[in-house]
Amino acid sequence: MRLVLAVPGDLAAPTGGYAYARQLLAHLPAQGVAATHLALPGTFPDPGPDDLARTADALAQVPADTALLVDGLAYGALPPAVIRAASRPVTALVHHPLGYETGLPPERAAALAASERAALALAQRVIASSCFTARLLAAEFGVPRDRITVAEPGTPPAARVEPRPGPHVRLLAVGTVTPRKGYPVLVRALADLTDLDWSLTVAGSLDRAPACAATLRDLIAATGLADRVTLAGAVTPEALEQLYAEADLAVSASLFEGYGMALTEALARGLPLVATTGGAAAETVPPGAGRAVPPGDAAALATSLRDLIADAGRRATAAAASWEAGQRLPDWPATAAAVADALRTR
Structure with missing residues (x-):
């Protein structure tokens, strides 16, 4: 054919x-x-x-x-x-x-x-x-x-990322910086968590919606998070693999997903997740693999992130469920x- x-x-x-x-x-x-x-x-x-x-x-x-x-x-x-x-x-x-x-x-x-x-x-x-x-x-x-x-x-098979006890927790968000991905909601949520030890890397193109990326940079600066949040832009597959290997927690604040490939890539590596229920994401992320929050709700996102950033045991439990689900993709x-x-x- x-x-x-x-x-x-x-x-x-x-x-x-x-x-x-x-x-x-x-x-x-x-x-x-x-x-x-x-x-x-x-x-x-x-x-x-x-x-x-x-x-x-x-x-x-x-x-x-x-x-x-x-x-x-x-x-x-x-x-x-x-x-x-x-x-x-x-x-x-x-x-x-x-x-x-x-x-x-x-x-x-x-x-x-x-x-x-x-x-x-x-x-x-x-x-x-x-x-x-x-x-x-x-x-x-x-x-x-x-x-x-x-x-x-x-979702290609991937090496498991073993849970780490911290105290520093490295967050990873993967996806092009566009309005649909909800990055401002994520930044506002993280602005309430400055008492915790974390950093965030956003891996995704900054060129698809330049005005959105500029607004996000301004928000990061205004919330005092410039030393904690890295906008890495589009990265090579090798660099993304390294970011996954170094991450402790995957996060998605997307307002709507038709599927959520970045979510399944995290599951394939056994990373715990905090993700919204926007669109298909509610079905892509299984119960137990992390926390699910309503899209656009910065307060709920902050609460769920706090639960997992502050508690290595909860992260480890979620990581085990994530790895198990990832093997069935x-x-x-x-x-x-x-x-x-x-x-x-x-």
């Missing part, structure tokens, strides 16, 4: 969605699917007329005997005419709906939701990266449940197998 995976922007970008696409391209051949990458304009989900014309032309040139899988960052913003111009069944890959991105003006969020609803109505199949997203697409976007396949991201070959099965379903 031949497949073209159409993805907008830079395929090497260090985000979960792009990592998912890269892993599909690497692992689908073992499932009997010869997959190639088609680069779409990087302006999605806000393409101009010229970008839409280029996209329509690129999709129409995909050979007739080749399946077409379009990443949701572009698919939900495609007008029906562009999808129909492909002249073939199209499968959409959805990590989370475009209109659910935090910080959008209400009218823009509504327009994206309407666009995505119309686009998904034309998809032969929809691949969702979590059960939560699948339910959301069925309930809010009208996608028939029997047209949705769930293919959770894979799917790997990338399983993800690719689920996608391949979906592509063969008519």
Whole structure:
């Protein structure tokens, strides 16, 4: 089977969605699917007329005997005419709906939701990266449940990070600095914990939303945490592995997740977690592996962080549960197998 995976922007970008696409391209051949990458304009989900014309032309040139899988960052913003111009069944890959991105003006969020609803109505199949997203697409976007396949991201096996007694506790937050990731909530929570011995490293691009990153830097300075919080920016896989190995506690203040790959990466290493219940994160992090708090609630986040920072025994108990859960996570070959099965379903 031949497949073209159409993805907008830079395929090497260090985000979960792009990592998912890269892993599909690497692992689908073992499932009997010869997959190639088609680069779409990087302006999605806000393409101009010229970008839409280029996209329509690129999709129409995909050979007739080749399946077409379009990443949701572009698919939900495609007008029906562009999808129909492909002249073939199209499968959409959805990590989370475009209109659910935090910080959008209400009218823009509504327009994206309407666009995505119309686009998904034309998809032969929809691949969702979590059960939560699948339910959301069925309930809010009208996608028939029997047209949705769930293919959770894979999590490669990793070396266990053994719990350390402290007293210094190193916190790690992984994810691009955007409004949806809730980093200001995390900083406000940590500002209430200056009596404890901790430091935080944020590993994630600072270039995706420069205004958000600038605001975060200002907040860190205003709360007096500049000597405790490091914004590392985008890091290499090797550097990220080292950060995981040095961490004592993983934390996520995300307001919404379509899955939460950084959370499962922490579980795979046996790191205790403090994470919000925003979106699919409530289901990604199992009970006992740490603490779950409502998204946007700095006080609740501070309380949960205090519980684990101040108590090495609680961290060790949570770490054991995290490691156990991490050993049950799917790997990338399983993800690719689920996608391949979906592509063969008519």
